[in-house]
Amino acid sequence: MRRVTIHDVAEAAGVSLATVDRVMNGRPGVRKTTIEKVRQAAETLNYTPDVFAAGLAKKRLYRFHFLIPDGPNAFMEDLSREARSHAVTMSGARMHVHVEPIDAFDGHRVAGTLAMLDRSACDGVAVVAPAFPEVRAAIDRLQARGVPVVTLVSDHPASTRQHFVGIDNIAAGRTAGRLMGRFLPKAPATIGLIAGSLGLRDHSDRYAGCREVVERDFPHLKLLKVREGRDDNARNADLVKKMLAEHPDLAGFYNIGAGSRGMIAALQASGRSGDIVCIGHELTPHTREALMSDVLDAVIAQDPGHEIRSAIRVLKALCDGVPIIEGQERIRIDVFLKDNLPDISELPDLPG
Amino acid sequence: MRRVTIHDVAEAAGVSLATVDRVMNGRPGVRKTTIEKVRQAAETLNYTPDVFAAGLAKKRLYRFHFLIPDGPNAFMEDLSREARSHAVTMSGARMHVHVEPIDAFDGHRVAGTLAMLDRSACDGVAVVAPAFPEVRAAIDRLQARGVPVVTLVSDHPASTRQHFVGIDNIAAGRTAGRLMGRFLPKAPATIGLIAGSLGLRDHSDRYAGCREVVERDFPHLKLLKVREGRDDNARNADLVKKMLAEHPDLAGFYNIGAGSRGMIAALQASGRSGDIVCIGHELTPHTREALMSDVLDAVIAQDPGHEIRSAIRVLKALCDGVPIIEGQERIRIDVFLKDNLPDISELPDLPG
DNA sequence: GGAAAAATGAGCAACGCACCTCAGAAGATC
DNA sequence: GATCTTCTGAGGTGCGTTGCTCATTTTTCC
Incomplete structure (x- = not known):
């Protein structure tokens, strides 16, 4: 089972190596009928250029x-x-x-x-x-x-x-919205939303997706106005604390952006994390731990x-x-629950 | 920014190309101290063999x-x-x-x-x-x-x-179990389980994972004995029909193996698919459509x-x-809801 | 039929490495 | 210091392309 090379193609087509090369690399100066001959020969022989040889020769x-x-x-x-x-x-x-x-x-x-x-x-x-x-x-x-x-x-x-x-951030937001809707009981409740900034395209897309699903399929849930925490942990913690105080019927949080650590900390401090469905983005040591300890209920992530x-x-x-x-x-949009977390060992090693 | 080649390594180490080659390819007949010299030189020059050249030369x-x-x-x-x-x-x-x-x-x-x-x-x-x-x-x-x-x-x-x-099929089963538990209201209910055969390792692993989570975190749910349908659509449809008849409080189905199409058809025919949480495996045209039409609530998949x-x-x-x-x-264990389905165009084209 | 143009053939030098030989140098041994 | 052994150097060839050049053949067109 030897490899098929340009030599074989040249022989089969009855032309020289140079001509095969001209055809293969789209160089000018070959008659149409000859091009077709070479193409045919390459096809029937099932010729594929050797990537190693090509890579070496091209010295790109x-x-x-x-x-x-x-x-x-x-x-x-x-x-x-x-x-x-x-x-x-x-x-x-x-x-x-x-x-x-x-x-x-x-x-x-x-x-x-x-x-x-x-x-x-x-x-x-x-x-x-x-x-x-x-x-x-x-x-x-x-x-x-x-x-x-x-x-x-x-x-x-x-x-x-x-x-x-x-990822398709609209779909990611829809997914978060559906998980929120399905994890919560079918009863009126209020959901808090935190983003880094709605000026960021990924954040606004996620918000749009989440809102679309909640309004259509879970109309009993009321989405609060999105608060912007600039992906800052301290700010996000503050926002969560305030929202909890202002809305006694608050049943869910969706952190659209980064800074989940702040939301997690504030929620844990409030002692209400057990009753509140909480969804965030990206798998980090903090979101991972929060999933394991049931503070976070789901994490939407990209690899x-x-x-x-x-x-x-x-x-x-x-x-x-x-x-x-x-x-x-x-x-792919990854959905992580505490049950399907990948091992930590996935992080690549960096020399030095 | 020229590539670093064995020539550079040889020069830096003060040895010949042949010696570098001996060291690099673990050939015998090189003193330990020389090996070390070459290793050092390669290291400091940050030498990495050119995969194209190596691949070509090895003609493997x-x-x-x-x-x-x-x-x-x-x-x-x-x-x-x-x-x-x-x-x-x-x-x-x-x-x-x-x-x-x-x-x-x-x-x-x-x-x-x-x-x-x-x-x-x-x-x-x-x-x-x-x-x-x-x-x-x-x-x-x-x-x-x-x-x-x-x-x-x-x-x-x-x-x-x-x-x-x-995939880690135990984790996949746990994920299915948790989604089932969280999608259902917190009330006693019965769950039907279908596998191809518990003799298949992936199926038994998924069952074990699901059972572990449901028994620990959702003790109000009762898992019925696993029925084996040999991944056959007709048999699975039959099993679903029987279980629905036998258990009026049946609130969920988990199809551990293939043959989701049978389950989907039977469920749709029963007219009860709206009240029943249904989880299956693998993304196929049928499970995809069932997700879109709300017959299936989630699909656990592998790519x-x-x-x-x-x-x-x-x-x-x-x-x-x-x-x-x-x-x-x-x-990765993929979790698909109707909201994060990838486009169909992902299937690779096959010539001919 | 002859000149010009186009197409083709033949061949070569890279590309960086693997793998080989053979001669010669360095080292060990007594 | 002679001998034997172990290392090392120099050099060559092949891998399958790419991308040239230059000569030669074929075609085209007046």
């Missing part, structure tokens, strides 16, 4: 920049850790993955960072795009300069970015490892000009 | 056999389709993936198929292992012949198989695409003698 180098927020956010830390970990494992595959921390709340700085990139330094960019117009403009300019851009986790749908790597790997695959496909397999690149 | 061929049940089981069909689809896409990476249909209910035949494989024809086997002792013995013998074996979807923990690619890709990665790692990254290979 993929230099990707990942712009990921830093700061005290466990999910972003995981994302960044995964990216750095892949920088190591992929370096043998001619990929240089550079992770650049950004400040998600400073649109100017992020736009500035994007503005400094160009084709000479970078073959693709993945960015957790904060929802500032200047960021969108910077993405568009970067694309115009010929550098493919994908958005990561948080999208800018109106931009020219090639692809979005992340940072999958997202990084998907972003790398997509950027590579864009560089190579090959189509993206949409099915493989769709990021 | 990976021939993997996937033994997957055929028959009218949508999940197994998906699994098989994914495997065949990867047979195409991976052929450029020197991988030959051969999909062999097996009869999961005929242990002798499966064992016979395994017995016919050896190193001369095959470098690795992934098998959906039915729980027969002769299958286990055949797996052990195949391993002894030097062919690495991984089990897929359904495990044989007592065998010498190198790895299991599939066949992930499983095939993971099996291929693991087999390749076993062939190369490199360690398996456990974290990347853990298969």
Whole structure:
């Protein structure tokens, strides 16, 4: 079972290696009938180019920049850790993955960072795009300069970015809404909602999804106005405390964004966590522990490892000009209860 | 930013290319101190072998056999389709993936198929292992012949198989149990359980997990004895009809195995699907539709695409003698509600 | 039929590594 | 210090492409 090589194709088509090469790589100067002959031969022999040989010969180098927020956010830390970990494992595959921390709340700085990139330094960019117009403009300019851009986790749908790597946040919100509705008894009750900011696209999408489901399928539940805690634990704790005091019939909390730790702490301190259905996002040591101790009832999550790997695959496909397999690149919405938590050992090791 | 090659390592270590090669490939005849020198140089230069060049030079061929049940089981069909689809896409990476249909209910035949494989024809086997002792013995013998074996979807923990690619079925059962408990009101009720056969390991594991959670956290729910429908739609429909008749307070169904279609049909026919919480396994066109029409309340699933890709990665790692990254290979338990169903377009296309 | 243009053949040098041989140097042993 | 053993260096070849060049053949068109 030897591999089929271009030699075999050349022989079968009755042409030379050079011609096969011209056809395979779309180079000019081949008659249409000859092209067809070669195509036929390749088809019947079931020829597929050897990726190793091609990779070696092309001596292409993929230099990707990942712009990921830093700061005290466990999910972003995981994302960044995964990216750095892949920088190591992929370096043998001619990929240089550079992770650049950004400040998600400073649109100017992020736009500035994007503005400094160009084709000479970078073959693709993945960015957790904060929802500032200047960021969108910077993405568009970067694309115009010929550098493919994908958005990561948080999208800018109106931009020219090639692809979005992340979950369908409307569906995530719907899922949270349904779990809330079904976990609660079928009786009138009030639900508290906390977001980082409704200016963030992922947060507003989740809210829209949750609201849609609750209003349609659980009309006995009343959603309170969304409070914005800027993903800050202290602020979120404060908000939870206030809402609990103001609404004695409060039966559920949905934290749309990060900073679940603050909500968890406040709820635990209130002593009412047993009666209150509480749903948050992202699997972190804190949400994990809160699930185990029944403070949190469900966690909606996305897998940072999958997202990084998907972003790398997509950027590579864009560089190579090959189509993206949409099915493989769709990021699943993970639903975690205390019963299906993955082992902690899943975090990748980083050398040094 | 040129790649670091063995030339650089050789120079840095002050030795020749041949010596670097000896060290890198564990060939004999190098002094310990020299080995250390080379290791150091490689380390400080951050050398990683070029996978393309190495792959080309090694001219290794990976021939993997996937033994997957055929028959009218949508999940197994998906699994098989994914495997065949990867047979195409991976052929450029020197991988030959051969999909062999097996009869999961005929242990002798499966064992016979395994017995016919050896190193001369095959470098690795992934098998959906039915729980027969002769299958286990055949797996052990195949391993002894030097062919690495991984089990897929359904495990044989007592065998010498190198790895299991599939979900933690106990956790899956626990998840189903908790969803059942939380979706139902906090009142005494009866739950019907259907499995393909408790002789199948995945089914018995799921049952154990479900029972554990229900008995501990929802003691007001009474689990009926598990009925075995052999994953057959007609039989399952029959079982559901009987149980509904026998138990007027029946408030939930958990179909532990395949054949959800039968359960769905019977439930729909009974006109009681609105009051009954119903949970099944695996995402198929039927379970998908049943979720949308509120007949099914939740589906616990595993992603066949992930499983095939993971099996291929693991087999390749076993062939190369490199360690398996456990974290990347853990298969997630998917929880689907009507709100987070992935698009249908995820199915891979098969040429021809 | 002849000139110009287009198509094709032949061949070569990378690419980075694996794997091999053979000669020669360094080290151990007495 | 001679001998034997163990290490090491130098060099070559092959892996299947890519991406050239240059010569040669075939086709096209006037």
